[in-house]
Amino acid sequence: MVETVPGDAAGDARPPEPLRASEAVLAAEVARRYYLAGESKVEIAGATGISRFKVARLLEAARTAGIVRIEIVEPEGVDGELSARLRRAYGLRRCVVVDRGDDAPRLRAHVGAAGADLLVDLVGPDDVLGLPWARTVSAMLEARPTLPRVPVVQLSGSMVIPGETSPVDMVRVAAGLTGGEAHVFYAPLILDDAESAAAMRRQAAVAAAMAEVDRVSVAVVSIGAWRAGHSTIHDAVDPAVRTAVSDTGAVGEALGVFVDAEGRAVHPELVDRMVTIDAERLRAVPEVVALATGSTKAAAVRAFLLGGWVGSLVTDRSLATVLVRAAGA
Known part of the structure; x- marks a missing residue:
């Protein structure tokens, strides 16, 4: 140019x-x-x-x-102009729009790799890194970012998904990369009722690991849309629960934190059945990095951006284009 x-x-x-x-x-x-x-x-x-x-x-x-x-x-594989427009449109501190990959697995790989590069810039020796389970976050770790020696904290319980790693596995991989301590716990993400979930959260090992969440200064999340095929939580619960969540106005979730279209936190009954970081603690994390792919998640991602839940975003060109248009930018 x-x-x-x-x-x-x-x-x-x-x-x-x-x-x-x-x-x-x-x-x-x-x-x-x-x-x-x-x-x-x-x-x-x-x-x-x-x-x-x-x-x-x-x-x-x-x-x-x-x-x-x-x-x-422009850097190879990155749309710098669209990244800047999206950052300005939603007041983000950092934004990277990946301009490569034409199917879901490749998009996740490229967005994950870009997320790894961003994490290298964000994480310093005094930070504590928080990670959930998510396919895109797993792709980020596969890029093997070079990080300082920092503790790594598990942010959510596990879901049994054939062929997928658990959050325990991911935190241990990340701790192996950093050389820092891994704070993990063995608990399901979703339990049958609120009483069982409360009992699980009180278990000593779970409580000790979850207490470390308050130290997290950089958290990586993946945003899911509340619709079939776009949220692992949505797909794991029965139709009645899905409807109950929708009735609260929820359009998306991250780590089991649900928000409506304006980015306000909502509290469906499902939240009480989960072992994960809550909305208040997620809001308190100084730097939240969101990884998201696919224009079908636009409403959910936009909600988290409008609500100020996210400071940095790594996404693909199709989703970024929809978000910029929705902001009139």
């Missing part, structure tokens, strides 16, 4: 006057020092014997005359 610089006068479409040969030589030298050598305008002024104001004018003239052309090359 070549940057075009307008003339000095607003609305002046006349071509700029060509630089004299001596000015062109000086403009090229100033540009080399500024853009290639990284010298400041004050340093260039001192070295060339001209004022810093003339340095600024020469830099502008060099760009206008085509001596300097600025080209921005």
